[in-house]
Amino acid sequence: MKDLLFTRFHQAINDRRAIKHFQPDFKIDSQLLSEILTMGFRVPTPGGCNPFRILKIEDNTELRTQLREIGFDQPQFTNASTLLFVSIDMNVLASAYSDQDVTDEILRNNAMILGGVFSQAVMLAAAARGLDSCPLIGFKFQPAGELLNKPDHQVITNLVTLGKRAKRPLARGSKIPLDELTVYL
Amino acid sequence: MAKHTIEVINKLLTHGLLAPSSFNLQHWRFHVVENPEKVSHLFSECDWKTTSVQAPPESAIIISGDYSAWENAPEYAKHLDPDFQALSLKKATAVYGTNHRTQLDEAARSCGFFLTNIIFSALEDNIGVSVASPNNLAAIISELNLNEATVPLCCVYLYSDATAELSMPLNPSHLDTMLANDQW
Numbered sequence: 238m239k240d241l242l243f244t245r246f247h248q249a250i251n252d253r254r255a256i257k258h259f260q261p262d263f264k265i266d267s268q269l270l271s272e273i274l275t276m277g278f279r280v281p282t283p284g285g286c287n288p289f290r291i292l293k294i295e296d297n298t299e300l301r302t303q304l305r306e307i308g309f310d311q312p313q314f315t316n317a318s319t320l321l322f323v324s325i326d327m328n329v330l331a332s333a334y335s336d337q338d339v340t341d342e343i344l345r346n347n348a349m350i351l352g353g354v355f356s357q358a359v360m361l362a363a364a365a366r367g368l369d370s371c372p373l374i375g376f377k378f379q380p381a382g383e384l385l386n387k388p389d390h391q392v393i394t395n396l397v398t399l400g401k402r403a404k405r406p407l408a409r410g411s412k413i414p415l416d417e418l419t420v421y422l
Numbered sequence: 423m424a425k426h427t428i429e430v431i432n433k434l435l436t437h438g439l440l441a442p443s444s445f446n447l448q449h450w451r452f453h454v455v456e457n458p459e460k461v462s463h464l465f466s467e468c469d470w471k472t473t474s475v476q477a478p479p480e481s482a483i484i485i486s487g488d489y490s491a492w493e494n495a496p497e498y499a500k501h502l503d504p505d506f507q508a509l510s511l512k513k514a515t516a517v518y519g520t521n522h523r524t525q526l527d528e529a530a531r532s533c534g535f536f537l538t539n540i541i542f543s544a545l546e547d548n549i550g551v552s553v554a555s556p557n558n559l560a561a562i563i564s565e566l567n568l569n570e571a572t573v574p575l576c577c578v579y580l581y582s583d584a585t586a587e588l589s590m591p592l593n594p595s596h597l598d599t600m601l602a603n604d605q606w
């Protein structure tokens with residue numbers, strides 16, 4: 238069954254761009270943020286195991302400054318309204334395959350895939366509501382994990398930042414054409 | 423006759439291509455399986471793992487990742503700030519150049535961002551989707567004749583009826599487990 242959450246996504250897919258410069262004074266309404274996060278938490282996961290462990294940072298400016306230092310001084314760390322560190326609980330994910338043999342390599346790939354699935358769902362939900370976003374891996378993962386008190390059984394996949402754009406991104410470019418990527422069997 | 427024509431599948435894929443990827447590397451590579459006989463052959467040969475599929479799919483898209491994509495970083499950076507463009511290969515080499523696992527991680531993440539675009543696009547068009555995970559990588563690599571730097575990541579099953587899978591109500595008590603503030 239479809240509900241309202243699942244409308245307007247073709248438009249959102251087109252509108253979403255990776256934003257470097259956010260308006261530093263813009264704050265996302267907390268009710269709206271809950272709706273956006275719910276979209277992320279409703280993506281399909283193996284066996285419905287929901288292995289997501291998300292860390293939200295908004296008002297803690299000291300922490301944001303520390304993160305920017307280990308984030309190659311990228312402006313999103315301090316200027317986006319919301320930072321979401323996306324992580325996967327590897328024990329929970331592994332339990333979804335408990336009756337099957339899954340190699341560590343495939344389990345790790347699946348964790349990364351799920352982090353991407355969650356992140357893009359959140360960013361599309363944001364775009365459908367006129368908000369902007371940027372996914373990031375440009376930070377030092379080990380120090381970030383320590384700073385955020387990450388338990389060992391969780392793996393950070395990436396960061397998602399949300400807010401309102403201050404500057405238009407350059408036109409989409411350098412896309413590989415579909416026919417160069419696809420084999421029809 | 424497969425229910426999903428190449429046009430329908432290409433529309434899904436085209437929406438997928440608008441997904442973000444780190445350094446815009448677009449690691450995703452596709453095999454579209456439209457013929458139901460080939461679909462069942464591939465699945466019996468390659469042993470895909472899924473926890474939710476009941477009926478065999480009508481068509482399928484296998485998504486693999488090119489983990490050597492970072493080597494061509496400057497080619498994908500044309501829409502980025504000129505200062506970033508100039509440094510893109512140096513930066514990409516620093517992130518991916520020495521560690522195979524970081525290469526695989528990035529290919530898999532890209533596949534995830536891509537997958538959401540496909541899933542949501544399918545939902546809006548009332549196409550049923552379900553995602554399966556590879557089990558035997560070697561069998562798939564050999565069956566699809568994948569080149570050396572390409573790893574199978576997932577398979578999207580397509581059905582003509584939209585399943586209810588995505589609209590599972592969220593248990594509010596899960597939210598507390600899944601969401602933390604400032605510190606884990």
Ligand SMILES: Cc1cc2nc3c(=O)[nH]c(=O)nc-3n(C[C@H](O)[C@H](O)[C@H](O)COP(=O)(O)O)c2cc1C
Nearest residue numbers: 254255257372373374375395442443444445446531
């Ligand atoms: C996993 C991931 C990590 C990324 N890391 C960064 C980052 O650290 N900093 C940044 O400015 N952009 C980052 N990006 C954004 C990409 O550069 C951007 O998605 C790509 O260039 C395509 O542009 P578009 O998203 O506007 O279509 C990242 C994207 C992804 C998917």
